[in-house]
Amino acid sequence: MSNSPTYNGNHSSRRFSGKGEQSIFLGAASSGKLHLLDKNHDNRIIWLLFAAPVMALLFMILPAIVELHGVGADIYRFIEPLIGIPLNFFILVSAEVFVDYSEHERKFLFTITEKGFCSFLFTIGAALYAQGAGMHSTAIIAKDKIQDLITENPNITSQFPAINSTLEYMETDLEHVAGYYIYATGAAIITWAHLLAYRRQRHDEISNVISFIAFFLGSFFYAVLLTSVAIEFPKGTLVGLIYVLALGVPLLAFMLKSGQLFSKGRRLVPQYYTLSYGLALIMIVIWVAVNGGFVDRRQAGWFDH
Structure with a gap:
């Protein structure tokens, strides 16, 4: 009996390496309801990879530059x-592993499929991200x-x-340490989920100039x-340096x-993160x-408020 894999018309075409590991190639065929042959699928991933950090930066940098107060700021x-x-969720589920409707999904860990494990990892990251934020x-x-309260009642600190100490706890322990570290850990785990989902996926090269710039x-x-x-x-900065080296080098x-x-984008998501970690390393240094x-x-005196 032949050991060659067989597929019905709804399955993605796959290429196998000599070691028997599946190597997914987008652009070779369509998968289920989502036509991966369409260049728009790759473009959607590119624009999601562009939009996610831009939106995060808008919410992070503006409060650092401008002092926001009131209900609107909250x-x-x-x-x-x-x-x-x-x-970030849309980036994850755009991976081929989420749109492959094969009847026999390969088990990744015990009885958990690769798609299930990626979803689990992303959920943990998203929970930490939201809790930290x-x-x-x-x-x-x-x-x-x-x-x-202190501004309106300058003598209140001597009375109470x-x-x-409560102010210091809120600013140092909750805002600058616990909140940021939990938030950053969640974001890192989301990144790991992306890399896991896209690690075997290959795309056509980016031919559109605008898409390449994006x-x-x-x-x-x-x-x-x-x-x-x-x-x-x-x-x-020390933690960031260690992180970009620990993940960027492998x-x-x-x-x-x-x-x-x-x-030009054959390994779209891994290339994206590799380039990002390299640039981040340079910026941190x-x-x-x-x-x-x-x-x-704040210690450096930049927008210290």
Whole structure:
């Protein structure tokens, strides 16, 4: 009996390496209801990869530059996960593993399919992302209210010394440490889910100039996002440097082994993150060199409010 795989008309065409590992190639055929042959599918992934960091940067940088107060500012801070998580979710489910309607899905871990494990990983990341963002935003709201109270009643801190310790707890422990670290951990896990889902997927080269520019700018903005997060919290630049090296170096090795590091999007998502980590590494090193150490933006005197 032949060991060659067989497929019906609804299955994606796959190419197999000599080791028997499936190597997914988008553009070779259609899969189920989603026509992967259509170039628009790759373009959708590219524009999602562009939009996700841009939206996150808008919600992160504006409050750092402009002091936001009032109900509108509070709502603005809480909206970010409602936009960021769906954008990242759409990136995840655009992977071929989510649109392959094969009857016999390969088990990834015990009885869990690859699609199921990617979904589980993303869910954990999204939960941490939302919790961290919520904790961070809540701490800012509480901190601002306490500061307003102190401004209106300068003598209140001498009457109630615990107010200062409460303010420090809100600003340092909840906002700058717990909130940011939980938020950043969730974002990192979401990235891992993307890389896991797309690790075997190959695409046609990007032929459209606008799409290629969007792909490059998306990587650049994601690098800016990584750097912005790193400089936001204490020791964040050191943690950020370790993170981009710990994930970027193996990812670079993976791309070099694939021989498609410099291709025009043949390994779309892994290439995107490889480029982003490389750019983020350069940005963090420049920040450390310019500011004389692993300092955050407040310690460096940038937009200290």
